[in-house]
Amino acid sequence: MRRKRMSLLLLGFGVTLVIVVTALWPVYVRPRTDPPAPADAIFVLGGAHDGREQLALRLARDGFAPWVVLSDPYTNSAMLNRICHGGYSFRVSCFDPAPRTTRGEGRELARLARANNWRRVIVVTFTPHISRARYILGKCWSGELLFADPRPDLSVARWAYDYAYQSAGYLKAFFEDC
Numbered sequence: 001m002r003r004k005r006m007s008l009l010l011l012g013f014g015v016t017l018v019i020v021v022t023a024l025w026p027v028y029v030r031p032r033t034d035p036p037a038p039a040d041a042i043f044v045l046g047g048a049h050d051g052r053e054q055l056a057l058r059l060a061r062d063g064f065a066p067w068v069v070l071s072d073p074y075t076n077s078a079m080l081n082r083i084c085h086g087g088y089s090f091r092v093s094c095f096d097p098a099p100r101t102t103r104g105e106g107r108e109l110a111r112l113a114r115a116n117n118w119r120r121v122i123v124v125t126f127t128p129h130i131s132r133a134r135y136i137l138g139k140c141w142s143g144e145l146l147f148a149d150p151r152p153d154l155s156v157a158r159w160a161y162d163y164a165y166q167s168a169g170y171l172k173a174f175f176e177d178c
Contacts, residue, residue: 028163031130034146039065040118045105045125045133046071046097049079051150052124057083059148060090065122067091069112073100102133102169106140106178113141120144126152128162132169140178 042065044056053070060068072080072094084094097104109121123145125133130147137145154162 028128028131028159028166031127031134031149032147033130033149034122036062036064036122036148037120037146038063039120039122039146040116041065041067041069041112042122042124043105043109044068044070045102045123045129046073046100047126047129048152049077050126050152052126053079053083055148055150056122056124057088057092059122059124060088060092065090067093069108070094071097071105071108073097073104102129102136103140103173103176103178106137109137110141110178113143118143120146122146122148124148124150126150127154128159128166132166132173135170136173136178139173 036059042056042059044052056068056070059065067090068088070080070083070092072084073096074080080094084092086092095108097108109123112118113121120143121141123133123137125147127149130149134145134147
């Protein structure tokens with residue numbers, strides 16, 4: 001009897017896991033991204049240095065926006081220091097979000113957009129974060145957000161972590177304003 005109960009419990013857990021992974025696949029693994037289009041700025045969200053900074057700089061070099069804004073919540077990032085103080089043919093600025101979350105980044109986006117009359121911004125982050133970032137930034141600013149992604153190669157363990165982390169972040173964001 002005990003063995004049967006344990007088998008049913010494991011089966012239920014397995015079925016639940018498959019349902020959750022399948023339901024969230026389009027949210028975290030294949031979120032909606034947008035083709036680049038002319039914008040007022042390119043806004044890079046903080047996180048792993050997974051190619052997002054290089055993608056933003058390339059988009060600016062290709063003429064999609066005259067200004068790249070990078071979130072810099074890091075204690076000391078040599079890469080961000082170099083980018084934030086480098087000489088480019090377009091404007092580059094960096095900020096430390098308050099709080100050091102997507103919510104803080106959304107507040108800064110809204111502040112900059114109001115101050116500079118932005119209507120469209122290209123946001124660069126990584127794949128599992130796109131849907132949640134779209135939700136949070138949309139709470140902070142009503143302008144047009146286009147999302148781009150460097151498509152980093154993530155391990156199965158990293159995908160599992162991000163499913164849990166982003167889901168918890170969505171839950172928290174649901175109860176917060178901007």
